[in-house]
Every structure is written in structure tokens, then in C-alpha cells.
Amino acid sequence: MKDFNRAVEAIWRIESPKVIAGVAHMVHDIGLAEELAQDAFVAALQQWPESGVPGRPGAWLMGTAKHHAIDLLRRNQTLQRKHDELGRQLEVEELSMPDLDAAIEDSISDDLLRLMFTACHPVLSADARVALTLRLLGGLTTEEIARAFLAPVATIQQRIVRAKRTLTEARVPFEVPARSELDARLASVLEVIYLIFNEGYSATAGDDWVRPALCEDALRLGRVLAELMPREPEVHGLVALMEIQASRLRTRVGPSGEPVLLLDQDRARWDHLLIRRGLSALERAEQSGSALGPYALQAAIAACHARARTAEETDWARIAALYDALAQIAASPVVELNRAVAVAMAFGPAAGLELVDRLGSERSLQGYHWLPSVRGDLLAKLGRSREARIEFERAAAITLNERERKLLLERASEMQP
Amino acid sequence: MRFMLLVRSTKESEAGLVPDQELFTAMAKYNEDLAKAGVLLALEGLHPSSKGARVKFSGSRQTVVDGPFTETKELIAGFWLIEVKSREEAIEWVKRCPAPFKGEAEIEVRQVFGPDDYAELIPNEPSPPTGNQT
Numbered sequence: 203m204k205d206f207n208r209a210v211e212a213i214w215r216i217e218s219p220k221v222i223a224g225v226a227h228m229v230h231d232i233g234l235a236e237e238l239a240q241d242a243f244v245a246a247l248q249q250w251p252e253s254g255v256p257g258r259p260g261a262w263l264m265g266t267a268k269h270h271a272i273d274l275l276r277r278n279q280t281l282q283r284k285h286d287e288l289g290r291q292l293e294v295e296e297l298s299m300p301d302l303d304a305a306i307e308d309s310i311s312d313d314l315l316r317l318m319f320t321a322c323h324p325v326l327s328a329d330a331r332v333a334l335t336l337r338l339l340g341g342l343t344t345e346e347i348a349r350a351f352l353a354p355v356a357t358i359q360q361r362i363v364r365a366k367r368t369l370t371e372a373r374v375p376f377e378v379p380a381r382s383e384l385d386a387r388l389a390s391v392l393e394v395i396y397l398i399f400n401e402g403y404s405a406t407a408g409d410d411w412v413r414p415a416l417c418e419d420a421l422r423l424g425r426v427l428a429e430l431m432p433r434e435p436e437v438h439g440l441v442a443l444m445e446i447q448a449s450r451l452r453t454r455v456g457p458s459g460e461p462v463l464l465l466d467q468d469r470a471r472w473d474h475l476l477i478r479r480g481l482s483a484l485e486r487a488e489q490s491g492s493a494l495g496p497y498a499l500q501a502a503i504a505a506c507h508a509r510a511r512t513a514e515e516t517d518w519a520r521i522a523a524l525y526d527a528l529a530q531i532a533a534s535p536v537v538e539l540n541r542a543v544a545v546a547m548a549f550g551p552a553a554g555l556e557l558v559d560r561l562g563s564e565r566s567l568q569g570y571h572w573l574p575s576v577r578g579d580l581l582a583k584l585g586r587s588r589e590a591r592i593e594f595e596r597a598a599a600i601t602l603n604e605r606e607r608k609l610l611l612e613r614a615s616e617m618q619p
Numbered sequence: 620m621r622f623m624l625l626v627r628s629t630k631e632s633e634a635g636l637v638p639d640q641e642l643f644t645a646m647a648k649y650n651e652d653l654a655k656a657g658v659l660l661a662l663e664g665l666h667p668s669s670k671g672a673r674v675k676f677s678g679s680r681q682t683v684v685d686g687p688f689t690e691t692k693e694l695i696a697g698f699w700l701i702e703v704k705s706r707e708e709a710i711e712w713v714k715r716c717p718a719p720f721k722g723e724a725e726i727e728v729r730q731v732f733g734p735d736d737y738a739e740l741i742p743n744e745p746s747p748p749t750g751n752q753t
Binding site for chain 1: 620654655656657658660661700702704705707708710711712733
């Protein structure tokens with residue numbers, strides 16, 4: 203029985219985004235759609251042990267959930283007219299099922315895309331978008347999301363309930379935004395996926411430096427989106443960035459769990475399959491002919507590292523130029539700091555330090571441990587050990603990650619007073 | 620976690636017969652489904668073993684044996700590499716695959732070592748006296 207439940211859970215993970223999306227198309231409310239999809243899942247757990255798992259479990263779940271939706275709409279008198287309409291629509295869909303598989307597939311893809319845009323609607327906070335996306339599109343349970351973010355289950359549950367309510371109250375339509383809004387709304391979707399990835403790639407809290415499962419969840423969402431929107435270069439840019447970064451996951455952590463920095467990593471152990479996938483996604487982003495967006499530029503930077511067979515072979519001048527381009531379309535102190543690192547590598551630590559020192563008064567970088575950490579590194583290279591030590595200690599005091607703190611304190615202690 | 624789905628060879632695949640149009644279309648659709656779901660990492664089909672070879676190791680001695688090999692059931696005709704949440708999900712995806720050959724066919728599901736497994740694989744080294752080794 204336990205095995206059976208696990209098998210049904212696996213089917214749920216594969217099918218639930220499509221079922222929720224399909225039902226949301228009918229009821230125009232993703233919270234309600236999820237409940238109806240859940241009901242279908244419960245029905246499956248009750249009926250399948252007797253009847254056996256149907257040949258097309260996805261179609262079964264979709265059909266059951268849609269019938270629940272119709273029942274609900276029927277009970278709701280005020281929606282009478284709408285339900286007649288929907289009833290007809292469903293009949294047409296069911297009648298045409300065998301012949302129009304391709305058309306149905308297309309409409310499922312459209313609904314999935316609508317679901318993605320709705321779950322990532324800017325009316326929601328970033329935290330809410332992340333939780334809702336993992337739940338509705340990643341097929342994760344609330345417990346799994348809570349575990350991934352080291353948050354109490356009740357907190358995540360609350361967050362999801364509130365997010366759904368907000369969407370209903372704000373009457374957010376279940377649709378792919380019009381061209382005029384598309385860029386801004388797509389940016390919100392990409393941001394959510396990358397937030398999920400980053401939480402896995404460099405955990406901001408807790409004892410672990412990486413949580414690979416979250417990276418996999420984000421990559422899966424990104425790959426799905428790339429299939430749904432093959433003509434959007436930034437989608438491929440984001441996928442490229444995540445594939446290439448993920449290729450280093452297993453080398454970013456040393457044997458006792460300590461972080462290993464990019465230039466110290468064993469490149470032979472990088473995941474060359476993911477690098478290849480990332481480079482080809484980057485190529486797709488570049489093929490569009492338009493100027494590269496922020497994700498594609500970051501992917502191009504990651505690609506410079508991926509292509510270098512040894513750390514010494516890294517094309518730092520090109521990386522500095524790419525950061526320059528990035529700073530022009532998405533200027534931020536963090537980008538500037540990274541540019542400073544690349545400049546230091548290409549043209550010497552003094553040139554880099556000059557750029558870093560311009561950031562010294564930057565408010566938004568207060569509490570950002572990479573600033574003192576980079577400054578310490580450049581000072582150390584210039585032989586200014588005493589100042590370097592102070593910077594490493596400052597960085598160690600700021601970081602929230604235990605492993606990182608240890609690494610920084612070790613560097614501080616290596617500096618001769 | 621990653622799984623490799625290994626398709627066992629058959630007499631037909633070893634004879635180098637290509638799938639008919641119907642199976643070809645069904646397979647293409649299946650591969651597309653895997654890609655659309657974001658789980659597909661790689662897939663390849665392999666030539667018959669007649670074009671392959673085996674290198675046997677016995678102590679320090681190596682012998683090269685040219686194909687073909689007769690134990691069809693021990694041979695691999697192709698594979699998918701997928702990234703999914705669980706063994707059950709991997710099996711569920713295999714169930715959705717069209718039968719790769721007419722008659723008897725078999726697909727084996729094997730988990731690929733991942734980051735979590737490496738931690739256990741790396742031999743424990745005695746800790747150095749100073750602890751200063753990042």
C-alpha cells in the first residue's frame with residue numbers, strides 16, 4: 203500500500219501542474235483549481251487500488267477534476283450561465299479527444315503558461331511567488347517546500363493560502379499577459395525561478411552551503427518554460443545560466459562540507475553534460491539576434507569559466523567586458539563588485555581595488571559579506587595583510603552561512619599581522 | 620536525482636533493423652514529452668554490438684574482443700538520462716514509454732550517483748593537525 207501511494211504520488215508530481223492549469227482555465231481561480239485537482243488525487247488514491255491505475259492516469263485525473271469543477275459550478279446558481287458554456291466546452295473536448303490529441307496538448311501548454319504567469323504575478327511578494335510556483339508548477343508538497351526553505355510547515359501553508367487569496371481578491375486574470383506587459387511579467391517569472399535556484403545554489407541560511415534538490419526544481423521549471431516559450435531569448439539565457447552554474451554543484455563543496463571557490467574547483471569533476479546543455483541554451487539565446495538580456499549575459503560570463511580548461515586560462519578581459527555590458531542594462535552594486543573582481547583578474551588587483559573602493563559607501567551593500575570579502579582578497583594580493591585581515595573578519599561577522607564564516611575566519615588567520 | 624533508463628538489445632536491434640514509422644513517431648512524441656516536462660537530460664541510441672568491441676581486464680593483462688556479442692540480453696541498445704524527484708517517478712516515466720521493440724522488450728531503471736552519494740564515497744581522511752587546509 204505504501205508503495206502504491208508512492209507510485210500515485212509520482213503520477214501526481216508529473217500530472218498535477220497540467221491538471222491544475224486545465225481546471226484553472228475553467229474556474230479562473232488557481233486556488234480553487236488546486237483544491238479540485240487535490241480532490242481528484244484523493245479520488246485516485248481511493249479508487250485505483252480497486253480499479254487499477256488507468257492507462258492514461260493524467261487524462262483520468264484531468265477528467266475527474268474537471269467533472270468536480272462542473273459539479274461545483276452547477277451547485278453555484280449565480281454561475282449558471284457560465285456553467286452551461288463550460289459544460290458544452292468540456293463535451294466538445296471529450297468528444298474530440300482521440301483525434302485532436304495535438305490540439306489538446308497545445309491547449310494544455312497554453313494553460314501551463316497561464317498558470318506560470320499567474321503564480322508569479324507581481325501582486326504577490328517574492329516569497330509567496332516562490333512557494334506558489336513550487337507548489338503548483340513544481341508539484342512539491344507544502345512539507346517539501348518547508349523542508350527546502352528550512353521554514354515551519356505552518357508558515358509555508360499560510361504563505362500559500364494567503365497568496366491564493368490575494369490573487370482571488372485582486373481578480374488576477376488567468377492569462378498570458380499581452381505583448382505590452384509581457385517583458386515585465388516574464389521578468390517576474392524568471393526572477394522566481396532564479397530565486398529558487400539560488401536558494402539551492404548558495405543557501406542563505408542553515409548549515410549547508412548547497413541544497414541541490416532546489417537547483418533541480420528550478421532547472422526543471424526553467425526547462426519547462428523554455429519548451430513553452432521557445433522564442434524568448436531570456437528564457438534560454440536563464441536556463442543556460444542555471445545549467446552552467448549547476449554543473450559546478452558537486453565541486454563547490456569539499457569533503458567536510460566546506461565551500462570551494464570557483465578558481466579552486468576540480469574542473470574535471472564539473473558536470474560536462476550540464477555545461478554542454480548550458481552552452482547550447484546560450485547559443486539559442488544568442489541566435490535571436492537581439493542584444494543579450496541580463497540572464498544571457500550572466501550565462502555568457504559563466505560560459506567563460508566553463509570553457510576554460512584551467513583557472514589560468516580564464517578569459518578575464520572578456521568577463522570584465524561582459525560585466526560592463528551587464529552594468530549598462532542592469533546596473534547594481536553587486537554587478538559592480540563582480541566587475542571589480544574581473545578587472546582585478548584581468549588588469550591587476552590595484553585596478554580592481556579602485557573599483558571596489560568606489561562602492562565603499564554603497565548603502566545597499568551594508569550587510570553584504572562579499573564586499574569586505576573581495577576587498578580583503580585584493581588587499582591580500584597587494585600585500586596589505588593587516589587591512590586584509592580586518593576585511594575578512596568583517597565579512598565573517600556579516601555572513602549568515604556557517605560554512606562560509608569558517609572559511610573567512612581561516613583566511614583572516616592566514617594574514618600575517 | 621538522476622536515473623538512466625537502459626533499453627536492452629533484441630535480435631532485431633542487433634541485426635541493425637530500424638523501427639517502423641509508427642514506433643518512430645511514438646518514440647519521438649515520448650522524447651518530446653520528457654523534454655516538455657523538463658526531465659530529459661540526454662538520450663542516445665547505440666549501434667549493434669557488431670560495430671563494437673570489448674576490452675577485457677585480467678590483472679594487468681588486457682584483451683580486445685571484437686563484436687558482435689551473442690548474449691543479446693546483456694547488451695544495451697540505447698538509453699535516456701533523466702532527472703526526477705524519486706525512483707517511483709522514474710518508473711512512472713518508463714511506463715509511459717512505447718514498447719521499444721515488437722514482442723519482448725525490457726527497460727532497466729538505474730539511479731545515477733549524485734552529490735549526496737559522493738559524500739559517502741569519498742574515503743575519510745584522518746584530520747590534519749592544524750585544520751588549515753582550504
